[in-house]
Amino acid sequence: MSIYLRNFLRFLALIGIQVLLLNKLSLRWWTSPNGFPTFTPFVYPLFILLLPISTPVWFVLISGFGLGLTVDMFMNTGGIHAAACVFMAFARMAVLKPILPRKIYEYKNLSPSVKTMNWTPFMTYSSILLFLHHLAYLLLDIWSLHAPLYLVIKLLASLVTSLLFVALYSLLFSNSINTQYKD
Amino acid sequence: MVKLIQLIRQYWNVILFVLLELICFRLIVKSNSMQGSDLINSSNALAGFFYEKQNDVVTYFQLRTVNKELLAENARLHNELSGFQYFDTLQNVSAKVPLVVYDTVKARKDSALAVNDSTQPAKPTIVQELRPFGNPKIVGYASYTYIAARVINNSVVNDRNNYITINRGAADGIRKDMAVVSSEGIVGRVADVSNHYATIISVLSSRNISTQIAGGNIGVTSWSNNSPDFVTMSQVDIRTKVRKGDTAYTTSYSVYPENVPVGTVVAIDTYKVNNSLNLKLRLSNNFRNLKYVYVVKDNLGTERKDLEKAAAAKEKAAMDAVHKK
Known part of the structure; x- marks a missing residue:
């Protein structure tokens, strides 16, 4: 399968999982009288995380924008997801550069994943970027700093849950994703 | 001019980033206005x-x-x-859809009179049973x-x-x-x-x-x-x-x-x-x-x-x- 088709299918699959499956869940870690924040885990940013390493930044930005707008359309959030995705896409290269041992152009057609990077670097990479995405999303959604603790709790809870889903996804699909592109 | 183009090329990613974020904020603001977004x-x-x-x-x-x-x-x-x-509470409301009730009191009186008139015990026919009991009467209009x-x-x-x-x-x-x-x-x-x-x-x-x-x-x-x-x-x-x-x-x-x-x-x-x-x-x-x-x-x-x-x-x-x- 060509790398374009592979990424396009991943786009569709992730949107499908996010919109038709995860958005129907409203999770909370425990019930408390004051109301522990409810949240949905987000896995669709994985599309940006898993784009090939040598993808030019402008393409990452534009695909992030498109991804965010598609999710916004389904979730009625105006442009909040798009803004968070573009922010995350912009930060991607800055995070990826120090984590990878070699120069960026040496990774031709290779996606950042568990197979290519090992568990620790990959989870570090995805947790930093997902943190930025969730922070941007929640700040734009709540649009106030009146309850910082609420923001922090909601951020941590949804971030950890999203990371669990990211790990699950990479466990399920890492075998098929990278067999052909190993150098 | 060459310098300007060079500058744009150098910071192309940043410019694109800022541009996309501005579009996003425009969409967010529009969706939060009372009129609501018609776009997304x-x-x-x-x-x-x-x-x-x-x-x-x-x-x-x-x-x-x-x-x-x-x-x-x-x-x-x-x-x-x-x-x-039994009450015509909606008598004075005026609109288009008629509300119908069945005047069961009057119907019962009628049937009682009928019973008194004839010596036969009154047995409602099947047609009467299928019909809602009583006389239909428009009492008001649903709004x-x-x-x-x-x-x-x-x-x-x-x-x-x-x-x-x-x-x-x-x-x-x-x-x-x-x-x-x-x-x-x-x-x-x-x-x-x-x-x-x-x-x-x-x-x-x-x-x-x-x-x-x-x-x-x-x-x-x-x-x-x-x-x-x-x-x-x-x-x-x-x-x-x-x-x-x-x-x-x-x-x-x-x-x-x-x-x-x-x-x-x-x-x-x-x-x-x-x-x-x-x-x-x-x-x-x-x-x-x-x-x-x-x-x-x-x-x-x-x-x-x-x-x-x-x-x-x-x-x-x-x-x-x-x-x-």
Whole structure:
């Protein structure tokens, strides 16, 4: 399968999982009288995380924008997801550069994943970027700093849950994703 | 000039980033205005299609609970109806849809007379049994029409505005700003309409609702922003006697029909500063689990809106005249 088709299918699959499956869940870690924040885990940013390493930044930005707008359309959030995705896409290269041992152009057609990077670097990479995405999303959604603790709790809870889903996804699909592109 | 082009090429990514973020913020601001966005929302055909297909699958697992709820509602409506059997309470309401009741008292009198006249014991024929008992009589006119719709998407986790998508649209007579209720209580109001779908901005959002508790004391209900189960009713007169467990209903001041349940009181706070009570209400609807809703068409709505608009315009003209002097 060509790398374009592979990424396009991943786009569709992730949107499908996010919109038709995860958005129907409203999770909370425990019930408390004051109301522990409810949240949905987000896995669709994985599309940006898993784009090939040598993808030019402008393409990452534009695909992030498109991804965010598609999710916004389904979730009625105006442009909040798009803004968070573009922010995350912009930060991607800055995070990826120090984590990878070699120069960026040496990774031709290779996606950042568990197979290519090992568990620790990959989870570090995805947790930093997902943190930025969730922070941007929640700040734009709540649009106030009146309850910082609420923001922090909601951020941590949804971030950890999203990371669990990211790990699950990479466990399920890492075998098929990278067999052909190993150098 | 060459230098400028070089500069643009050097910072091309940053420029693109800023440009895209500006577009995003423009969209966010537009979607948060009271008019609502017409660009990106799930009432469009694509999102509606996918949500409906997903819901077609999921809905089978909910049939049992839906049935139960419908039975309960039916029973409640029957009970309510039985209270109106003998009284013409709606005599003076005027609109288009006739409400028919059957005058059972008169019919019984007639049959009693018939029994007295003949020595035979009166046995109603099959035709009479099939017909509703009594003589039909128009007692008034309904001012609301209810359009049933299926919920195909629903969110409760957003912090500011939560939206619901339903599978009925402009083709079914749904217009913007109509009220939406369910068998248990209020749901929200219609935000955007496409031909076959509509999005509803639910009670779990930053819009206020005029509510009343028993005794007609009026307050303003708004969502307290962190739980899909509770709303806060504020600006209630401090002399009001409220108990935990009392129910709050909508008033006729807003788009909602009167006396639709909002929730039950679970906590009462007193604010001496502005002499008011704050009531915490547990919503009567379970917003995590909405399946069917009714969109309420107000048959007298446009007439009322026009009248109110005319009155407001008159007031404004009078104020302008005063200011000119």
